Amino acid sequence: MEIIKTINLEKTYHDNGVPVHAVRGISMTVHAGDFLVIAGPSGSGKTTLLNLIGALDLPTAGSISFEGEELSSMSRRELSAFRLHKLGFIFQAYNLIPVLTAIENIEFTMMLLGISEEERNERSLNIMEDLRIAELADKRPNEMSGGQQQRVAVARAIVTNPSIVLADEPTANLDTATGSSLLDLMEKMNKERNITFIFSSHDPQVIERGRRLFVLRDGRIEQEVSR
Amino acid sequence: MMLLKLAQRNIWRNKRRSVIVIVSVAVGITATILTDTLSMGMIFQMFDNQIGSHIAHMQIHRNGFRDNMVVQNFIPDAEIVERAIKEEPSIAVYSRRVVLFGLLSSANTSAGISIIGIEPTQEAKLTKIKSSIVSGSYLTGSPNEIVIGRNLAEKLGVELGDKVVALSATLDGHVGSDVFRIVGVFETFSSEFDKVYAYVPLEGAQKLVGLGNRISEIAILTTDRNTVGMSKEALQDRLGDEYEVLSYVDLIPLILVQIDMYQQSMIVFYAIIGIALILGIVNTMLMSVFERIQEIGVLMAIGLSNAKIFSMILIEALSLGILGTGAGFVAGVLIYLPLASYGIDLSAFSEGLKSFGTGTVIYPVFTATGVLNALFLIPFMTVLGALYPAYRAIRLQPINAIRFV
Incomplete structure (x- = not known):
């Protein structure tokens, strides 16, 4: 089932008045259950494309739709609700809320969704067990290693059962073993929960695991691979 | 949360x-x-x-007295007024007064003042004059006693026991005078008040201006200062247009x-x-x-x-x-x-x-x-x-x- 569709998507920034064409006419589709990697060298536009898919940024031209609904026609409030209900984000720098403990970070989005305390607690504990971070429940981000923080970030992203998880360079700040272990977990979630994962990465071990691969160069799709 | x-x-x-x-x-x-x-x-x-020094919560006069405070504007029928006051449950205490303007002279000098004729016992329940006496005593009821403010005493150069002469316009348009002996000196919180007020027994004031047993003012304290407006309206309704019922709001607007x-x-x-x-x-x-x-x-x-x-x-x-x-x-x-x-x-x-x-x-x-x-x-x-x-x-x-x- 097609959940994301972009048509001639373009994004141009202005850096000190100089236009920077980060994304140039990208048309692609993402299907439910995809484990998709957007790869490419630095400056190829992969993070910009991920941000456009995640409605964190608006395209300069072209269209992007989620389950047939055009994102650029949505208000800020609708976009916010869309991100809350449909997406999960994993950032390169983890970006956990520093004043909340691990379990509070995981519960935060569930709370925004109005999920009851009992269910929040149950879901959080289950996912923390799955991700082997149960012992971190009461720790704050500054008390955790990078790998532990990223596991909490993964838990936060998937605990609401979103349609898509967008992961921007999720292994960039992790050592190979930790990165690999994290990818194992995400593959498991993809298979067990049918959550669509879209990665932006130039990490070979991420690229290797992608069942679909889009290689970008200069804001365009240079290569598309399905495995 | x-x-x-x-x-x-x-x-x-x-x-x-x-x-x-x-x-x-x-x-x-x-x-x-x-x-x-x-x-x-x-x-x-x-x-x-x-x-507490003089105004009280309410005052009742003949209508127009406040604009023209002459002795001729005495209360037409004090009994009617007192009956109305007694029928009004919010009234705690009242005192009858004669309010006069005149001159108080000592051997040395004179001063223009307000002479207030009061019922000493009732007035003591109403105002703080008795408790403000700093030398001598409060009025005992003898008609020719007078208590004056410290500043007035200093101005007149008089002491306790000295005699002073009070002059004021009488009911029949002449000038009445009488001799009073200073039995007490008071000091209130206002130097201005102490300069212009003197208190004599009601009978003394009535005699000074030939009022007989008439009075010119009834001062009232209510049980609750916050409901004075309602008490005033109730009394005014009972007494009609011939009388003016004034609350402290009317009396001390400043x-x-x-x-x-x-x-x-x-x-x-x-x-x-x-x-x-x-x-x-x-x-x-x-x-x-x-x-x-x-x-x-x-x-x-x-x-x-x-x-x-x-x-x-x-x-x-x-x-x-x-x-x-x-x-x-x-x-x-x-x-x-x-x-x-x-x-x-x-x-x-x-x-x-x-x-x-x-x-x-x-x-x-x-x-x-x-x-x-x-x-x-x-x-x-x-x-x-x-x-x-x-x-x-x-x-x-x-x-x-x-x-x-």
Whole structure:
């Protein structure tokens, strides 16, 4: 089932008045259950494309739709609700809320969704067990290693059962073993929960695991691979 | 709930900055409480002194007496008035008076004064003249006794036991005179009052101006000062147009204007404190927002709506305001309580205060308005101060905010 569709998507920034064409006419589709990697060298536009898919940024031209609904026609409030209900984000720098403990970070989005305390607690504990971070429940981000923080970030992203998880360079700040272990977990979630994962990465071990691969160069799709 | 928890934790990220804001608010609140209670204490004291020295809660005269206070304007039928007063349940006590204007002469000099003929026993229940006697004694009832203010005694150069001559226009249009012996000297809270008032027994005043057993005024205290308006209307309805029933609102409008002016000036005072506070909060919350731009971007990314981000920042400011208000209120009350019991001795400024009509020891008074202002106005202003930073936060684009370094 097609959940994301972009048509001639373009994004141009202005850096000190100089236009920077980060994304140039990208048309692609993402299907439910995809484990998709957007790869490419630095400056190829992969993070910009991920941000456009995640409605964190608006395209300069072209269209992007989620389950047939055009994102650029949505208000800020609708976009916010869309991100809350449909997406999960994993950032390169983890970006956990520093004043909340691990379990509070995981519960935060569930709370925004109005999920009851009992269910929040149950879901959080289950996912923390799955991700082997149960012992971190009461720790704050500054008390955790990078790998532990990223596991909490993964838990936060998937605990609401979103349609898509967008992961921007999720292994960039992790050592190979930790990165690999994290990818194992995400593959498991993809298979067990049918959550669509879209990665932006130039990490070979991420690229290797992608069942679909889009290689970008200069804001365009240079290569598309399905495995 | 999570938003509240998040806001609470955010304010303690930078403890020193938050403590400075809380202390600033607390100092502002404490200063406001002390200024307000002290000023209200002075006003109420001035007000009570006016009521207690002569005015009372209400006065009844023949209609038109207040505009033309001549002896001919005596109360037409005092019995009717007294009957009406006795039928009105809100009246606590009343006293009959004769109010005269005249001249009081000693061997040395003369002074224009108000001579008030009173029933000593009743008047003592109504006003503070008896308790204000500083030398000699209060009136015992003998018709030719007189008590005068200390300033008047000094002006006339007389002492206890001296004789003075009172002159006043009589009922038949002549000038009446009589000799009175000074039995007491009083000192009230107002030097002006002490200069122009003298009290004689009712019979003495009636005899001086040939009034017979007529009177010109009945002064009244009600059981509750706050319901004087209703008592006045009730009495006026009973007595009809031939009489004028005046409440302290009619009799001392200047003080009420002063209270009103004071309340206006407190609004200005609050506005100054509030503006200073708002600027402080704007500064603090802007710093707080700018330090967290990336985090706000993440919150937006994971679906926190603009309304909730806006609320979170307002809650942070409100929390600072509430903590500061709580601390300031407690400090203010702790300072207020002993002051309210023992008063603040301002005898160094006694002359000025006496002209103002207050005592030299001021007892601060907490009013409901003062409490409400202290408890709600300042927290409200902290929220006002956070509006702009909160607006700046929600104007951020998620992607720009996340990338912000």
